[in-house]
Amino acid sequence: MVRNLRMLSGTVLLIFVTAHLLNMAFGLLSLEAVETARRFLTVPWSLLPLSLLLMAAMLVHGFLGLFSLYKRNTLRMSGYDRVQLISGLLIIPLLASHIVGIAAAKNLFGFDPTYRIILTYFWLDAPLEGLRQVFVVVIAWIHGCIGMFSWMRLKIWWHRVSWFIYPLVVAVPVLALLGFVEAGKEVIAERTLAITQQMDAGTGDAPQLSAAEEVAQQEANAAAAEVNREKLAFSKRIMWSIIFIFAFLLALTLLARAIRLRKAPDAITFIRYMKGPEINMHVGKSLLEISRLHDLPHANLCRGRGRCGTCRVRVIEASPALPAAGEIEQQTLDRLDCGPGIRLACQVSPLAGTLAIERIVPPDITPADLYSPNQSDGVALTQWSAEVSDA
Ligand code: FES
Secondary structure (H helix, E strand, C coil): HHHHHHHHHHHHHHHHHHHHHHHHHHHHHHHHHHHHHHHHHHHHHHHHHHHHHHHHHHHHHHHHHHHHHHHHHCCCCCCHHHHHHHHHHHHHHHHHHHHHHHHHHHHHCCCCCCCCHHHHHHHCCCHHHHHHHHHHHHHHHHHHHHHHHHHHHHCCHHHHHHHHHHHHHHHHHHHHHHHHHHHHHHHHHHHHHHHHHHHHHHHHHCCCCCCCHHHHHHHHHHHCCCCCCCCHHHEEEEEHHHHHHHHHHHHHHHHHHHHHHCCCCCEEEEEECCCEEEEEEEECCHHHHHHHHEEEEEEEECCCCCCCCCCEEEEEEEECCCCCCCCHHHHHHCCCCCCCEEEEECCCCCCCCCEEEEEECCCCHHHHHHHHCCCCCCCHHHHHHHHHHHH
């Protein structure tokens, strides 16, 4: 359930980011092309059903990310996981001003934030904001691609589509950035032209206003500026509230995690790895985490998410018996048709006592080893595992 929710919410968010990147790539043609594509790629996300879906996906994905951080027994992790964690934590603070800005433009200031307006703002009025936007798009893309890659590369059809997907992973953001630059050149040229025309018009005969009219116009301008200042201050307060709430939830997660780890029983488990070392370890960590902490090679293609089954071990001896498999572990064990005594190292945490295990799958296994053509999900791995077990 949790696994599916994370995948579903992540997929929605990745589609959203991809749509925006593709929209921006149209800048390579012209600013007009960006605006036309916007009607099909970006505007639909502001319609009620899609914006509700997007909001739900953001909340679910964000909370699940914090929950998985809370559940981590150690912050020692693979490079992929580190990049995914850091990029995930950066997205909301970096994106908050853009989300609030777009919502404020429509709901407070009453105008449609077209790409012409947004790009003018990014390229001419607030270049640092533009730079931040580029940064957050790249970060969100990397985060989404790592998540998708972790899931897809374990699928039997991955080798059939990977040749097509790898170039896309690079091409989409590169084309979007090039489109951003080209469309930016256009808005700069438009602004330059407008200034020149204004200056030309300024040299002509300007309509003369009476003193009373001038005062009235100044008062109207001042009143409008005051209203805009208040609206701007309001949208900034919302933006900072989002950032503070996120920072608060993150701090709460880390605090709860620290309390959980501190409360862990101060007991020791003795683990004997067949054809490996013998280890004394405080209880509370999974077998895979224990292997990682001791730099022991241990296959883990899905990086501890309980999907791939490559981390599985044969339990030679366990005193006391290991806790029963949870839902995620049991599903994967059933899918791989594993017999009794086989457990997933990423899902099981040894209790105080003694344990002897054997790592079944070689640590250097690759996704390509999992399947051969015409075999369905899991079958090849089971057969391959049986071969390894018999050897
Ligand atoms: S690492 Fe994939 S199931 Fe344990």
